[in-house]
Every structure is written in structure tokens, then in C-alpha cells.
Amino acid sequence: MKRIFSIEGPYYRIMAFITDLFMVNLLFLISCLTVVFSGAGLIALYQAAQRLLRGNTEGVVQLFIAEVRANLRRGLKLLGIVGGVIASTLTLLYLLSLLSPLVAPILIFVLAAILLILATFMLVFSSTTATVQRAFDRSIYLVFRHIVASIAILLIPALTIWLIGKFGFYLEFCFGPALACLAQVFFVEKVEIKL
16 A cells, blocks of 8 residues: 555656646646747647656656747747648638639538648647658658548547546646647557657
8 A cells, every 4th residue: 555655656656647737738828828939838738748658757847848948939930830821721711612612522621631731730840850841741741641640630639628628627728738739649659650
């Protein structure tokens, strides 16, 4: 019984993991309050999720803060790319929908392809130190080579946040984005997709 509650025991490790996950999620939500830091916060969240999955829970909060500071430029690039792609996609879909209602199946296909590429790009760009061009090339490759994995990468955050939301808003607020990133990183590592 003493081993369960000792520092090396499973209880302590599980509680340390949950606490670190909560703290990383809280820091991510704070970084998203200012839109400027949200891209760097997302990069730091993926880096912290990778570290948590490797079992290294020491200094995860300090890692998150250091990653936000180190990735401000990359975060702004990520934010600009995601915002630009979303804005241009919505504009394109609106303009194409004005042409004819018969274009709707093509619009759904285009939207699905763009969402798959964007979700994969955010994961690749945030989890690695690749340049924008390299991350985009890798994302296109992953979407067309591992289409099922790309669909899972897109759906994991939505399903995770939806399932947590079933238990209450408080849990979603405390663990939502961090748990979604953790699930994505866990999936990528278990399926052994090389980012």
C-alpha cells in the first residue's frame, strides 16, 4: 500500500500527469486570449504534448513558456497561414455557391480537402521545426499517402472536445485543447507516421 502513494508510485505519476496537462491547457488558453500569441501557444502545446507522452513530466510548464517565447515568429506565421486559408476558402466557397447549386458536391469535396490539409499542416508545423514549405509539402504527402490517418488527425480534436463536453463545461475548459493535442500526438506516434 505504501508503494502506491510513494513518489515513484502510480498514484503520484498519474496525478502529476493530470496536473501538468491542466497547467499546459491553462497556459494555452491564456496565450489564446491575445490572438498574437495563439499560434505560438499552439506550437508550445504540441511540444508539451509530445514531452508528456514520452513520460517526461518534469518542467513541462517551463517548457511551454520557453516554447512560446522561442516560437513567436513561427506562431505568427502559423496564425497568418491558418487565418488566410480559412478566409480565402470561405470566400471561394461563397463565390462558387453563387454560380449554381449544382456545384455543391464539388464545394464539399474542396472544403474537405482543404480542412484535411490544414489540420495536417498545423500538426506537422507545430510538432516539428520544419519550414513552412517543408511542412506544407509533408502535409500534402501525408494527406494523399495516409488519407485515413489525415481524417483521424482532423477528427480527433473535434471528437475529444465533444466527448469531454458531454461530462461538463468545466472539464472541457480544464483539459479540452490539451487533451485533443495529446490524442493527436498519441495517434501519430502509435500509427508510426513520420512527420
